[in-house]
Amino acid sequence: MRRVVYVTGTRADYGLFFQALRRIEEHPELDLSLIVTAMHLAPEFGYTVRLVEEDGFAIAARVESLLAGDSGGSMSRSIGLGILGLTQALESIRPDILIVLGDRGEMLAGAIAATHLNIAVAHVHGGEVSGTIDESVRHAITKLAHLHFPSTAENGERIVRMGEEPERVHVVGAPGLDYLRFVEPISRAEIEADLDLDLSEPVLLLTQHPVTTEVESAAWQMRQTLEAIKALGVQTVATYPNADSGGRAMIRVLHEYESLPFLRIRQTLGQRRYASMLRYASAMVGNSSSGIIEAPFFGLPVVNVGSRQQGRQRAENVLDVVCDRDEIEQAIRTALTDREFVQRARHGTNPYGDGHAGERIAEALAAMPLDRRFLQKRLAY
Numbered sequence: 001m002r003r004v005v006y007v008t009g010t011r012a013d014y015g016l017f018f019q020a021l022r023r024i025e026e027h028p029e030l031d032l033s034l035i036v037t038a039m040h041l042a043p044e045f046g047y048t049v050r051l052v053e054e055d056g057f058a059i060a061a062r063v064e065s066l067l068a069g070d071s072g073g074s075m076s077r078s079i080g081l082g083i084l085g086l087t088q089a090l091e092s093i094r095p096d097i098l099i100v101l102g103d104r105g106e107m108l109a110g111a112i113a114a115t116h117l118n119i120a121v122a123h124v125h126g127g128e129v130s131g132t133i134d135e136s137v138r139h140a141i142t143k144l145a146h147l148h149f150p151s152t153a154e155n156g157e158r159i160v161r162m163g164e165e166p167e168r169v170h171v172v173g174a175p176g177l178d179y180l181r182f183v184e185p186i187s188r189a190e191i192e193a194d195l196d197l198d199l200s201e202p203v204l205l206l207t208q209h210p211v212t213t214e215v216e217s218a219a220w221q222m223r224q225t226l227e228a229i230k231a232l233g234v235q236t237v238a239t240y241p242n243a244d245s246g247g248r249a250m251i252r253v254l255h256e257y258e259s260l261p262f263l264r265i266r267q268t269l270g271q272r273r274y275a276s277m278l279r280y281a282s283a284m285v286g287n288s289s290s291g292i293i294e295a296p297f298f299g300l301p302v303v304n305v306g307s308r309q310q311g312r313q314r315a316e317n318v319l320d321v322v323c324d325r326d327e328i329e330q331a332i333r334t335a336l337t338d339r340e341f342v343q344r345a346r347h348g349t350n351p352y353g354d355g356h357a358g359e360r361i362a363e364a365l366a367a368m369p370l371d372r373r374f375l376q377k378r379l380a381y
Contacts, residue, residue: 001031004365005060005095007086009038009106010242011048012290015271017101017124019178021057023358029366033060035089037082038106039243042066046240046267061089065106070248072215075105082109090117096370100145101125101175103138104242111144118375122147122365124175127155127162129311130289133212146375147368149361151293151352152313163379172360173353176290179275180297181355186276194273195264197235202336204229205277206238208286210246211308218246221323222253225285225305228328230260234336236285237264237277283335285328292318297355299346301335303328316348 004024008014025032034057040049041064052059063085067074086109090098098114100107101124114121123145126138142148142159150156151174159169188199197203208225210218222241229236238254241247258265269277275294278284283301284291287309291302296315306323319335321327334341368374 001029002097002366002370003031003033003093003095004097004099005033005035005090005093006099006101007035007037007107007110008052009036009040009065009104011039011046011051011268011271012242012288013101013104013107014040014048014052015179015274016174016176017099018055018271019182020124020175020358020361023178023362024365025057027362027366030362033058033093033095035059035061035063035086035093035110037063037085038066038078038104042243044267045243048268048270051270060093063089065109066243070245072212072245075212075245079105079109082106083112086110087113087117090114090119095119097122097147097365097368099124099365100141103130103134103141105137108137108141111141115144120147120368120370120375121145122149122361122368124149124361125155126150127157127159129158131211131213131307131310134308135311146377147364149357149364151357154313154351160380163381165378165380170360170364172357172364173355174293175357175361176294177297177350177353177355178358179271180278180294183272183275185279186273188280191273191276191280195237195266197237197264199280202234202282203280204234204236204332205281205284206236206286207241207284207288207290208250208305209241209288209308210244210250211287211306212245214307215246217323219249219253221306222250223256224323224325225328226253226257227325228332229263229285230257231325231329232332233262234282234332235262235264237266237269237281239269239274240265240267283332285332293352296345296348296350296352299348301342301345303331303335313351315345315350317345
């Protein structure tokens with residue numbers, strides 16, 4: 001059996017890849033374990049390693065890498081710590097394949113460590129265009145990876161134009177849709193009781209992260225969104241931003257508004273509760289990729305704020321606005337009340353696939369060659 005290891009650093013990547021992990025775990029030719037690192041091990045972000053433990057996945061190693069600072073330097077140092085810790089873990093585990101997803105620093109650290117240990121790297125969600133440092137990190141991982149699982153044909157074509165051999169690229173769709181296809185939602189009554197909501201009235205889901213190339217504006221950007229929501233007085237469930245530079249400043253701003261009677265702030269909702277909120281919310285606000293990729297699965301209107309998701313493919317559920325209180329407020333009003341837009345959002349086509357990415361990924365991992373030629377990459381042009 002091929003030994004496959006997945007690096008998970010946040011509630012987000014774990015939730016997105018959960019169902020694909022199940023498909024890999026079930027495959028008769030693959031032996032799966034996880035390396036848990038970064039935000040998962042931090043109490044201030046909910047110590048979400050407990051979610052992994054509760055789900056029963058084998059945890060091969062825990063790698064502490066997240067520093068307490070809120071700066072670009074802290075992010076860079078965390079990547080350095082991640083390289084050290086992940087190298088040690090991979091030397092001990094000796095997997096055949098390491099899977100990394102997306103564009104976070106711990107995924108880059110894993111790819112750097114694995115390639116230097118001659119371990120094949122499979123990269124999920126490569127080839128995408130977005131704002132901030134994320135895009136640069138994502139493309140760097142692409143150039144380190146040996147196998148690519150882009151979410152759309154357009155992203156796959158972009159990977160090939162980056163010099164990757166076409167036979168290494170498998171368009172599988174977004175694995176986050178797999179989870180949405182399988183998960184049994186928490187009941188409306190339980191969500192109402194748990195989050196103190198009235199789902200017969202409009203409800204917003206707020207997930208906003210720092211833009212690392214605009215870190216000096218992180219607190220201001222969060223305040224612009226919260227001021228718009230404050231003006232509307234709409235029930236809102238807000239989750240913590242991630243641990244990128246500027247994230248802790250945004251958390252402090254969030255708590256400045258915690259006395260608002262209609263605002264519910266949670267470190268994390270957990271993947272099933274978050275998926276249920278995507279189903280039950282009236283609209284989503286912020287700059288999370290979940291608004292671009294997963295929200296269309298439910299036809300959920302999304303107000304996408306600022307530059308963080310600039311360039312990603314979109315369904316018809318997204319309203320893009322600059323980070324300005326008045327524009328955000330008006331866009332939320334449109335998302336909640338404009339019947340024509342709401343209908344387009346509900347019935348549009350999601351470009352990110354059909355919810356069967358996990359099966360495709362598992363089959364490709366089992367079939368991929370692991371010989372010297374595969375590990376020795378060449379530019380395709």
